[in-house]
Amino acid sequence: MKNIKLIVATALFFLSFLSYAQPNAGQSKLKVTGKVIEKSTNLPLEYSTITLKNVNNPNQVFGGITDAKGEFSVDVASGNYNIIIEFISFQPNEINNKSITQNTNLGTILLEDGAKQLNEVVVRAEKTTVEIRLDKKVYNVGNDLMVKGGTVSDILDNIPSVSVDVEGNVSLRGNENVKILIDGRPSNAISVTDALRLIPADAIDKVEVITNPSARYDAEGGGGILNIILKKGKNNGLNGTLIANTGYPENHGISGTLNFKAKEFNLFTTQGYSYRKSPGNSFTNSRYLNDDNSTRDYMYENRENERLNKSYNGSFGFDWFLNETLTWTNIVNYRKSSGNNVDDVFQDYYDGNFVYDYTRNRVNEEDGNSQNIEFSTNFTKKFKKEGHKLTIDASVSSNSDKNIALITDSTNNSANVFTDNTFNDQKQNRNLFQLDYVLPIAKNSQFEAGYRGDFLTNTTDYSVITNGIPLPQFTNILEYKEKVNAFYTQFGTKFNKLSMLYGLRWEDSNIDVNQLVTNDFNNKKYNNFFPSAFFTYELNETSDISLSYSRRIQRPRGRQLNPFNNLSSNVNIFIGNPDLDPAFTNAFDLGFIKKWNKLTFNTSMYFNATSDAFQFVRRPNGDFQDGVPVIISTPINLAKEYRSGFEFTLNYSPYKWWKLNSNFNFFYNETDGDFSYTDIDNNVIFQNFDNKATSWFARITSKVTLPYKVDWQTNMSYNGAQKTAQGKNLGVFAMNLAFSKDVFKEKATVSLNVSDVFNSRKRISETYLPGNVDSYGEFQWRERQITLSFTYRFNVKKNEREKPRNGNGQDDGGDFPG
Incomplete structure (x- = not known):
C-alpha cells in the first residue's frame, strides 16, 4: 500500500512540472528571480504566482510560484515579456514589455490587499473572513477553534445572525423558515437537520448568509437562505x-x-x-x-x-x-x-x-x-x-433512510407488557438543472x-x-x-x-x-x-x-x-x-x-x-x-x-x-x-x-x-x-x-x-x-x-488566503459589478 501511495504521489509530482511551459529545445535558458512580500507587513507571500507571457508570441507562457521565503525562480527563453505577479485577494503587480536577454532579478515586489469593491466590503480576521456584499454576507470558515471535531451544525451556531437550537433546527435572525443550500443546491438529504449533523466541519469552506435573497436565488425560505460551500482544492501542486x-x-x-x-x-x-x-x-x-x-x-x-x-x-x-x-x-x-x-x-x-x-x-x-x-x-x-x-x-x-424501532411499555402495578414495532422507510430522489447568464453592460451595469x-x-x-x-x-x-x-x-x-x-x-x-x-x-x-x-x-x-x-x-x-x-x-x-x-x-x-x-x-x-x-x-x-x-x-x-x-x-x-x-x-x-x-x-x-x-x-x-x-x-x-x-x-x-x-x-x-x-x-x-x-x-x-x-x-499555509471560487450553483453567481 505504501508503494502504491509513493508511485501515485510521484506521478502527480512530475505531472505538475510537465504542466508548465518550458523553453523550447535549442533556446538558451535564462532565469528570472525575485521576492514577493506583503506591503503592509513586509511578510513573504508564499504561493504567489508569477506569469510571463511573450509579447510577440502569446502562446509562449512561463510561470512559477514563490517558496516559503517569498522567493521565486523561473526559467524562460530570451524575449520581451508582460509579467504579472499575483496573490489571491491581493492587487496584482504588472510589469509590461520587460526585455529579458540575460539572467534577471526583478528585486523585491510589493503586493497590497485588494481595493474595496462596490459590492464587497472585506473584514479580515484570523477567525474568519467576512465579505459583506450587496445581497449577502460570506463567512469564510477559518481558524475557528470552536468547530474542531464538530459538524456543520456547530459551524452554523458560530455564524452571526444564525442560531441552532437543541434539536438542530436552524434559524436566521430568530426565524426558522430558512432554506439550506449545499454548494448552491438544495440538500438532497431527507432530513436536513440530520444531514447537518453528519457533515464534518472540516469539509466546509465558507457559509453564505443571505437574509434577503435577490431574484437570482430560489424563492423558498421566508427567513432567508444559508448556502454552505464545501472545500475544493485551489492551490497548485499536491x-x-x-x-x-x-x-x-x-x-x-x-x-x-x-x-x-x-x-x-x-x-x-x-x-x-x-x-x-x-x-x-x-x-x-x-x-x-x-x-x-x-x-x-x-x-x-x-x-x-x-x-x-x-x-x-x-x-x-x-x-x-x-x-x-x-x-x-x-x-x-x-x-x-x-x-x-x-x-x-x-x-x-x-x-x-x-x-x-x-x-x-x-x-x-x-x-x-x-x-x-x-x-x-x-x-x-x-x-x-x-x-x-x-x-x-x-x-x-x-x-434513503430506514428506521426500525421496538417500543416496550410496562407499568409497576401490572404484569402486562405491551410492545410496539414501528417501521419508517423513506426514499428521496432529486433532479436539478440550472442555467445562469451574466452580461456586463458598459462600465457600471x-x-x-x-x-x-x-x-x-x-x-x-x-x-x-x-x-x-x-x-x-x-x-x-x-x-x-x-x-x-x-x-x-x-x-x-x-x-x-x-x-x-x-x-x-x-x-x-x-x-x-x-x-x-x-x-x-x-x-x-x-x-x-x-x-x-x-x-x-x-x-x-x-x-x-x-x-x-x-x-x-x-x-x-x-x-x-x-x-x-x-x-x-x-x-x-x-x-x-x-x-x-x-x-x-x-x-x-x-x-x-x-x-x-x-x-x-x-x-x-x-x-x-x-x-x-x-x-x-x-x-x-x-x-x-x-x-x-x-x-x-x-x-x-x-x-x-x-x-x-x-x-x-x-x-x-x-x-x-x-x-x-x-x-x-x-x-x-x-x-x-x-x-x-x-x-x-x-x-x-x-x-x-x-x-x-x-x-x-x-x-x-x-x-x-x-x-x-x-x-x-x-x-x-x-x-x-x-x-x-x-x-x-x-x-x-x-x-x-x-x-x-x-x-x-x-x-x-x-x-x-x-x-x-x-x-x-x-x-x-x-x-x-x-x-x-x-x-x-x-x-x-x-x-x-x-x-x-x-x-x-x-503544502498548505495555516491562514491561507483563498480566492472565492466560481463554484457550482449559486455560491458566487453574478455578483454586482464594481
Whole structure:
C-alpha cells in the first residue's frame, strides 16, 4: 500500500512540472528571480504566482510560484515579456514589455490587499473572513477553534445572525423558515437537520448568509437562505490536510482533504469517518386540569437518550480547464451513516393531591441507517469581457433512510407488557438543472437571466404493529412530489455612489401529496412572481447604507405533512398535516456598515409580513391512556405573522493579541389567527392564537493569544425568553471554550474545545391549555462535549488566503459589478 501511495504521489509530482511551459529545445535558458512580500507587513507571500507571457508570441507562457521565503525562480527563453505577479485577494503587480536577454532579478515586489469593491466590503480576521456584499454576507470558515471535531451544525451556531437550537433546527435572525443550500443546491438529504449533523466541519469552506435573497436565488425560505460551500482544492501542486479528533462523550473521527492542481486540471477529494455518541435528556411535568382549571391529577415524564452514530462522508471531483475560458467541473458526493437511539421514558403518575400512584416505563430502541449519493456537473464559460459568463449546472441525487424501532411499555402495578414495532422507510430522489447568464453592460451595469428546474420525489412508508397486530391508524405510505420551474432576470447599475439591483423571479409549482393507503390524493398547483430590489449608497470610503426588498415562499415538507411518523410517547404525539398550504413573505431590510481602524460595525433593521404562516398547536384528541388525555401536536396555517427587529455585529481588535466579535438581535413577533376543532363530545372548540412577543439573542466571541502562542477562544450566547400563543419559551445561556497550539513549525495544530461548559444548552418551555393541561419541560439534545483534535497540513499555509471560487450553483453567481 505504501508503494502504491509513493508511485501515485510521484506521478502527480512530475505531472505538475510537465504542466508548465518550458523553453523550447535549442533556446538558451535564462532565469528570472525575485521576492514577493506583503506591503503592509513586509511578510513573504508564499504561493504567489508569477506569469510571463511573450509579447510577440502569446502562446509562449512561463510561470512559477514563490517558496516559503517569498522567493521565486523561473526559467524562460530570451524575449520581451508582460509579467504579472499575483496573490489571491491581493492587487496584482504588472510589469509590461520587460526585455529579458540575460539572467534577471526583478528585486523585491510589493503586493497590497485588494481595493474595496462596490459590492464587497472585506473584514479580515484570523477567525474568519467576512465579505459583506450587496445581497449577502460570506463567512469564510477559518481558524475557528470552536468547530474542531464538530459538524456543520456547530459551524452554523458560530455564524452571526444564525442560531441552532437543541434539536438542530436552524434559524436566521430568530426565524426558522430558512432554506439550506449545499454548494448552491438544495440538500438532497431527507432530513436536513440530520444531514447537518453528519457533515464534518472540516469539509466546509465558507457559509453564505443571505437574509434577503435577490431574484437570482430560489424563492423558498421566508427567513432567508444559508448556502454552505464545501472545500475544493485551489492551490497548485499536491497539497492537503489531515484531521483526527477524539472526545468525551465518545466522539472520534478522522478526515482529510487532498488536492492536486496542474495547468489543465484540478483534482480534489474529501474523506471522513466519525463515531460519536450524543447522550441527551428531557423531562415534562404536567398538571392536568378540570373544566374549572382545578387540579385533576399529575404526570411527570422523564427521558434519557443515548444516540450512537457512525458515519462516512466522502467526495471526489475534478476541474478540467478545457481552455482559458471554459471549465468543466464534476463532483460525486457520498454519505452513509448507521446508528441507534435508545429513548428510555419514565412516566410517574400522581393523584390530585400529588400522592404517588404508579410508574409507566416506555423504552424506544431505534436502529437506523441512511445513505446519500449525488453527482453534479458544471460548465462555466467566460467571455472576453470581464464578468461576462454563462454557467450550466445539473445534479442528480438519491437518498434513503430506514428506521426500525421496538417500543416496550410496562407499568409497576401490572404484569402486562405491551410492545410496539414501528417501521419508517423513506426514499428521496432529486433532479436539478440550472442555467445562469451574466452580461456586463458598459462600465457600471449588469444584466442577468436564468432558469432553474427542481424535481423532487419523496416516499415515506410508515407502519406500527402492537403486540403483533398492525395499527391502521398509524400505517400509511406518503408520496410527496414537487416540480418547480423557475425563470429569473435582474439588472444592476451604478450612478456615482448609488448602486441598484432590480430582479423578478417567476416560479411554477406543481405539488402532489398522496396518502396511498387511505387513497387520499392532494394536488396543489400555483405560480407566483417574486420581485426583489436592492439599493446601496456609499456614504464615504468606510461606510455604506443599503435598502432591500424581496418576496419569499415557504413550502411545507416532510414531517410537517406526514400524519403518521412518530409514536415515541403514547400521550404526546406529533401528527403532520397533509393539507398545509405554502406561506408567503414580504421582506424588507435596511442596513448600515461603518469601518474604523480597529472596529467594524454592521447593523440592520428588518420587517417581514407572512401570510398563511405555519403554527404548531396542541390539543387533546379525545383518547386517554390510563386516564391521561392524549395531546396531539400538529402544524396549521394561520392568517398572518409579522416579524420585525434589528441586529448589529461588531468586529473589534483592541490589540494584536485580542479579537472580539459580537452579534445582537432583537425581534418582535406578532401572530393573528384563530383555530377551531371538534372535541370528543362533538363540541366546537375555538382557540384564539393572537399573540405578541418580543425576544432577543446575543453572542460574543473572544480570542486571545496567550504566551507561547497558545490561542484561547471563548464563546458565550444567550437566547432570551419568548412568549408563545400557548405558553412561553424561557431564556437559555450557554458557553463554549477552546484552546489551540501550533506545532511542527506551524504545519500542525493541536486543539481542545469544550462545548456547553455549564451543560445549560436546553429548550425550556411552559405550556398552558385552559381546561386541559399546565406543563413545564426541559429538553437537552446533547450534553457537554469535550473534544481534542490534531490537524496536519502539507503544502498548505495555516491562514491561507483563498480566492472565492466560481463554484457550482449559486455560491458566487453574478455578483454586482464594481
